[in-house]
Structures are given as structure tokens and as C-alpha cells.
Amino acid sequence: MATVHHWTGLEARALRLALRMSVRTFAEHLGVGVRTVSKWEKLLTATEPRPDTQAILDTALDRADTAAHLRFETNLSEVGRPDLGLRRRVTVTGPRAWEYESWTDDLDRAVVALSRQNFTFADTLLNRWLERFEPPELDDRGLYLFARSTALLGDLRRDRGAVIGPLSAQHSYAGARSVFTRLDIPRRVAQLDLSLAVVAEMSDKLETAARRYEALAVDDRLSRRDRARARLWVGTALSKDGNHDCAARVMLAATREFEDLEEVDDWSVAHQKLALAHRGAGQLERALNFMDVARSTAATDSPMQRVRLDTAHGHILLSDPATRDDGLRVLDNAAKLAAQAGLSHQLRSIESIRMTTGGQTAPGDGDQGDAA
Template identity: 65%
Template sequence: MVNVQEWTGLEASALRAALRMSMRAFAEHLGVALRTVAKWEDLGETTQPRPDTQAILDTALARADALALARFERLVFGGSQADGRTADHETWTEDIDRVIVCLSRQNFTFAASLLNRWLSSHSSRTFDPKGLYLYGRSMALLGDLQRDQGVILGPLSARQSYATARGLFVELDIPRRVAQIELSLAVVNEMAGQLDHSARQYEQLATDERLSRRDRARARLWVGTALSKEGNNEHATIVMATATREFEELGEPEDWSVAHQKLALAHRGAGDLTRALHYIDIARQSGTIDSPMQRVRLDTAHGHILLSDPATRNDGLSVLDQAAQVAQRYGLSHQLRSIEGIRKGQRG
């Protein structure tokens, strides 16, 4: 039921609780009457919102942040367990929330310890559906951790963790989660240099209704990234500009900032350094999340652009040095390899 096919008052009430809103605030958030929200609370699964309100709830769910989504899924999946597994599930869910925060700050050591606490002591074959779901979420987050550290190939890699998580979500019949994992696998393929394959995956996912509009826009942006890496920079800028407009319409400032960073690199590849510097300046000034990963990505892109002009080459090397120091400090090995690749390209 995580991928809500038909909303009832039960799911609507769960969404309100997951967003941590009062009934009045939730009614204002959706643009519906307070008595409508009160009806959902009172009648639960015995009442169904009207079709137009179903669409409003779909949008509200798609716009919810990761922690709110986790709470919503926990509430929808929740149930009493006579053997004490409910408390176990609650603790596990809290640890998953902590892992999400740790990964946003690149605190990989603590994130890994929280995940291993569950993954190393349990077998997915022993779980009820909710435990299986939590195991799948943990495997997906382990994949995120491995991806951010640059561990993308081999038996203990992001690709393997994502594949395991995908299999579990297929078994649980949660199409949205399956599609999100497929998007993550496409990113891994791009990082591994499989540009044609990843571009095809992105193109398919950019119109995949299993994904939220935001995730579809991300897939479209990454189509542009793959095109740019293949040297098709003019087409890449057109695709990226479309995704950028979608992020603006959706009110997603961080994605909008990332899109400008990628646009800057595509214009650099096309030889238009003036536009490249313009877009990277927008990206550096507009980002709302100050994480080590994002700082390294922005500085790497900025340094790469500066290196492309002999007049600013020394400035570019200095910016790349700063990015490398931060990447080294936080164990961002994929970013370190990217920086070294840029330096070698300049020396070549």
C-alpha cells in the first residue's frame, strides 16, 4: 500500500501524521476543508476522497521529504506483533532515519555501524512483510553509502546492494521503491563508465509513472549528464534546461542548484566558458544544503571550468586542491578519482 492506488481516510490520516501537521494545517496544505480532514480521521478506511482530492494527496505524498516518507510507510505498514517484533521494527526504523541524516553529512562510519547492526544479525528469509521492507530499505541505504564512497563494482558494492534491495521490493510489490532502485542502478552504471546503458535507463525512467515527478525530472537531468560525458554537450544542455525548469516549477531549490552545476559542465564541454562560469556561480550561490559531498562537487566543477582557460588555470588548480582535501577527509573516493582525472587531462 505504499504505492497508494486508492486513497482512503486511513492513508490520508497516515500522511497527515507523517508530515507532523495538525488537522487544520494539513487541510490548508492540501487546500481542502477542515471538515474533510476530520471526516478522514473519523471514518478511516470506510471513506474515500473524491478523485480530484486523490490527485491532491498523490502530489502531497510525492512532495514529502525522505523522513516524512519513511514515517508514512511505517504507519501504513504498521501493525501489532504478538512476538515483540513491533518494538524491534520501531528501533530499526529509528536507526534508518539516523542513517539518512548521517549520509547527508557523509558520516559513513556511523551510518555503516547502524546498518550493520541489522543487516549482519538478520536474514531476510526470517522476516514478516514489515521486517522485509526494513531490510530492503537498509540494503538500499547501504547501496547509497557504497555509491558515495565510490565502491560501485564487485560482490560488496553499491550495485550488489541495490540489486538485493530491488529484489525485495519486487517481492513486496512496492513499484515506487523498485523504480527508485532502478534509478540508483542507472547512476552506478554511469559512474562505472557505461554511458550508453545508463542513458537508456535514464530515458526510460524519465517517463516512468512509478516515480514521482521530482524523480522523473532527476532522471531527465541525468540523461543530460550521460550525454555530456559522451561529448554531446549541445543536446545535453537542452535536456538539462528542461529538467531545470521542472525543478523550478516543483519548488525544489537543491535540485535546481545541482541542475545548474551540471549545466555549467555541459557548457564547458561545448567550449562556452562564459555560460559555464555563469551557471556554476548560480549553483554555488543557490544551494541550500552545505554538505561535504556537495562542496566537493561544486568545487570540482568550478575548478574544471577555471582550468579550461589558461588565464585562470592556477585558480582552477587551487580550487581542485581544496576539493581533494575535503574528499580525502570524508572518504569520497569517487570524487577523488574524478579530480585526479581532471588533473591528468590537463597535464595530457
């Protein structure tokens, strides 16, 4: 945003044009005489408003919307010359108005890219801004965009399988959480707590993850949908820890919540998780029934979702000697797609399933994949 250190008639005229006001309307807007504004327009840098009027102009600029700020900065850039000393009178700190708009647009594009596992493009969009600005130079709006970018970078790293370490999902989520805490946005902080719980589960810290999920499932900072997701993931952690019957009961409650909320995608994912819980309990027929529901209702335009569905389906088929070959085939297809999409965590899950469920262990063993 532009900051005017010392107003002259030049900056006042640029503001009037940016606000798209006539001389008379601008004078009324500021509470000064028409002749005063006309003098600014005529003399430009040769005249300076009085100190109290300088403060009024500061307020008018602060209250201008984003589009007006952009026009103001553009007006000054078009008329400014070194001999006028414009650089000493006006500075731009942090993102300019147009950069805020571009940054917001890039975040929306990054969300779409991540949903399609286009990691390279999403990484470019996010780091374009994270590398351009440092938090100390940003106002609250800039900090919000910075934190959102950092959280999305955490999602990217999580989906790529970088869970812990300095260049990991955990590091990004913790950084974003710190900024949202500073901005006092409890809902965003709670969402980052949920993401950090997922990281704990993916790191096989199942007891820690389950405790965090249980707390977040009743956390009023979260939306009803996010609380239901936390409840579902309590069940996922329990099932991974071998407590399949309890896990199924918890997951069923979350499934009913998604049905009540008419969240079709979450409802489908819940059936996938229920299928795996019943597989773990050795109830393969029920597992296949839940899996059929998940496969028939899931939105499979995302490589991640297709890999998760095929991995879960293959896991269940592989648990029955009669369908073992079908399970291996489904897992092979899932592994190929995961490799193409760069889903390294999913690849590790598939390999774990092959090793632990391929006729070597009991139906209750093996990895279910991550909660995210």
C-alpha cells in the same frame, strides 16, 4: 512479533492488559461472556479457552497495534517461568515490536548520517539490523525495512566509490530491488532502477546509463521529481559522451521542471550540471554564469556537495589558461575535503580532471563526476 501457539488464561490476561481494557470491555471486544474472562484471570494456566475462542484471541492479537504487541510481549516476559512451559506456548519470530520501532529510527538516523558523509556511523546503524535478521524470518514489514536498509547501504557504498563487485553499490541495489519486487512496491523498484542507472554511469557505461535514464524519465512509477532527475542525468551521460549541446538542452528542460516543482536543491544541482555541459562545449563564459548560480543557491552543509561544487568550479577554471592557477587551487581544496570525508570516487574524478584538463587536452575532454 509474538505468536501464541496455545492460549491459556495467562496469555489471555496478558493480551487484555496489553490492550488496556477492563474485564468487561475485553469480553465485549472478543464477543465472550464476562464470567469467561474472569475465569481466565483467576485460573491462568489452569484453564484453556475453547478452540473457537482461541481463534478469536489469535485475531485480536493480530489486529493489535505495535505498542500493544510490545506490551503483550513484555507482560509475558515478566510473568513467564520455565515450569509454566511458556516458551513452548509462545514464540517470537523475526523482530519484536520494539525492534521494529528501533530499526525505523535507525534508518532515519542513517539517512542523516549519509547526508553528512558520516559513513562509519551510517554503516554501524545499517549493519546492526542487516546482520541480525535474514529475509526468510521476516514478515512484510521486516522485509520492507530490510530492503530500505540494503538500499541505503548501496548509497553508502556508492558515495564511498565502491561501484561494482560483491561489496558494492550495484550488489546492494540489486538485492534491495529484488525484495521490493517481491513486496510488489513499484515505486521503490523504479527508484532502485534509477540508482542502478547511476551505477552504470559511474562505471563509464554511458550508453547503457543514458538508455535507462531515458526510459525512467517517462516512467509513471516514479514521482515527478524523480522523473526530472532522470532527465537531468540523461543530459549528464550525454555530456560525458561528448554530446554537449544536446545535453544542455535536456538539462535545461529538467531545470525548468525543478523550478516548477520548487525543488531548490535539485535546481541548483541542475545549474552545476549545465555549467559542465557548457564547459565541455567550450562556452566558458556561460559555464561560469551557470556555476555562479549553482554556488550561490546550493546547500553546502554536506561535504559531498561542497566537493562536487568545487570540483565543477575548478574544472571550468582549469579549462581557461587565464584562470588555470585558480582552478588548480580550487581542485586542491576539493581533493583535501574529499580525502577527509572518504569520497574516493570524487578523488578519482579530481585526479582525472587534473590529468586531462591541465593544459594537455581540449576543453571538451575530461570527467564531470558522477550523477548521484
